[in-house]
Amino acid sequence: MDAREAALRQAYGHALGWLASLADRRVPARASVEEVVRALGPELPDGPGDPAAVVDLLASACEPGLTAFPGGRFYGFVIGGTEPAALAADWLVSAWDQNCVLRAASPAYAAVEEVAGPWLLDILGLPDGSSVGFTTGATTANFTCLAAGRDAVLRKAGWDTARAGLAGGPAVRVLAGEQRHMAVDLPLRHLGLGEPQLVPADAQGRIDPDALARALADGQPAPTLVVLQAGEIHSGAFDPFPAAVRAAREADAWVHVDGAFGLWAAASPAHAHLTAGCAAADSWATDAHKTLNVPYDCGLAIVRDPSAVRASMGLHGDYLILHEQGDPSDKVPELSRRGRAVPVWAALRSLGRSGVADLVDRLCRHACAFAEGIAAIDGATVLNDVVFTQVCAAFEDDERTERVLTRLMDDGTVWISGSQWRGRRVMRISVSNWSTTDEDVERALAAIRRAARTA
Incomplete structure (x- = not known):
């Protein structure tokens, strides 16, 4: 048995032991950060060690400091577990070690994206032909979609963000419900758009579409983004999409839906009414690790117009082998990244x-x-x-x-x-x-x- 196989077998045993413990273990961690640091050993060794022994030390030292996030009794945040086929597929992702950027570099990964993307659009009731990008999480998915929206509304106003940046260009107005999630505010900050203009919401956190219409009509016309929500983080409430989207359309605004966990309601005939009218938006962000239960990290950035997200995320390099049909890198901010579509495909194929x-x-x-x-x-x-x-x-x-x-x-x-x-x-x-x-x-x-x- 070579060193790699021995290390993998050691990891496999510890992984099975961890998963078997979830049914009965205490949910909060038993050890503090300081205790785990002492167990790991803070001093860097002078020379190489046996890989299997390193894996054994890592697992043994960390186990008391692990929280039972994947178990059935964790309800603290909107955190899914990992469905069995998705977990096994994610192990393959690490073993295959593909850099999932270009069709030419990893045809297998590009093929998985090409299958999983349309499946997701079907399950979520979103427009055929939309771009589906696989990001680190819902925050980065929001960033990707809002970048596409920012650049699109500025192009309509005659401003090319890719060439000229934001300085000196028209101001972009962003409106969101007062109970929007912080995963909207952070991308807006990164995109140079600042804090959104907040629109009143009802007691459950649903945006008031009449207040939205009044806010959109107030002041001089400007390039505008409207952010709606599928699943308020406390109540689980969904914005009234038909009326809110209609108000945004009358103002010629780009409509984005932050649906980190709630967008998946569309997959259930019993709950799809919650997302009625959502498909009329321009972009949608969700997190497959939440309701779909695939491993971290796996956000989904979905944009109705693939050319819009490609204009914001696409890039060129003399050494890149770009394909005329487009590449996975056209849909997300990162270059080097793991094959996030693989566990999504596995979960959907399994379920x-x-x-x-x-x-x-x-x-x-x-x-x-x-x-x-x-x-x-x-x-x-x-x-x-x-x-x-x-x-x-x-x-x-x-x-x-x-x-x-x-x-x-x-x-x-x-x-x-x-x-x-x-x-x-x-x-x-x-x-x-x-x-x-x-x-x-x-x-x-x-x-x-x-x-x-x-x-």
Whole structure:
């Protein structure tokens, strides 16, 4: 057995052990950063070591500091697990070690993108022929789409951003709901557009389309981007797309939808009504690691007009072997990158259309079970309309809510984190993992009841 095979076998054993532990292990990590640093050994060795021994040290030292994100009892953030076929495919991605930039360099990877992209458009109910780029996550997907939108509206105004930059050009106006996610603000900052103009939203976080129309009509016409939302991070609410898109179209604005986890509602016949009218936008961002449950990192940047994203992301180099049909590099900001489309293809091929719908429906069913169970606890109130996978609850006051959250984390059965929403300290539950079972939900509710009794 050579060194590579020995190291891989060691990693395989540790990986199986980790995955087997998820059903019963404490969800929060048991060790601190400092403890893991000591176990790893902060001093760089003077010479080479056995690769298998290095893998063994890494796994053994890190295991106590791992949080059970992939398990069925983590509800702290919108974090999916990893569906089995997608996990195995991702191992192949690392072993194949392809730089997934050019069709000529890796025909296999380009082929996987060409198959997976149309499947995604079909599943998500988005326009045929749209560009599908595979990014690091939803934030970079938002960046890619908003870059395409920024440059497109400036071209309409007679300004070439690629040639002239932003300095001296027309100002670009960006409007978003007041409860938009920070993954919108950060890309806007990177794109030189600054903070968005905020439009009022209702109690669930849905943008007010009438207020949007008034804001768009106010002032002098300007190149404009409108950012809508599929899945508010606390309530799970969806913007009223038909009316909001109509208002944006009347102002000749580019419409972008941030659908990090909520865009997947379109895959379920029972929940597709939440995304009605969404397909009329110009671009969409989502994260396959969330609701679809593929490994990190895998955002999706979808743009209706492929030429728009290619104008913003495409590049030329004398040494590059560019293809007349386009390359994966035309759709995303990075050059060197891993084959993110491979685990997406594997998840979709493994689940099929009905399997993706069942996955979405199951997550939503668990969220409803959480809401029903929490509402029955003395002093607890569910604050949102549970329409998708998010549940927000509070107890009598912020102090008791915080005590319940603290006791939950000390208990270790689940990870349920707190947040601030609508002026209150809240318990926020995000149901995102394919492996969550009815039993996991009941164990979580039992832990919440225990925490509430002692808080």
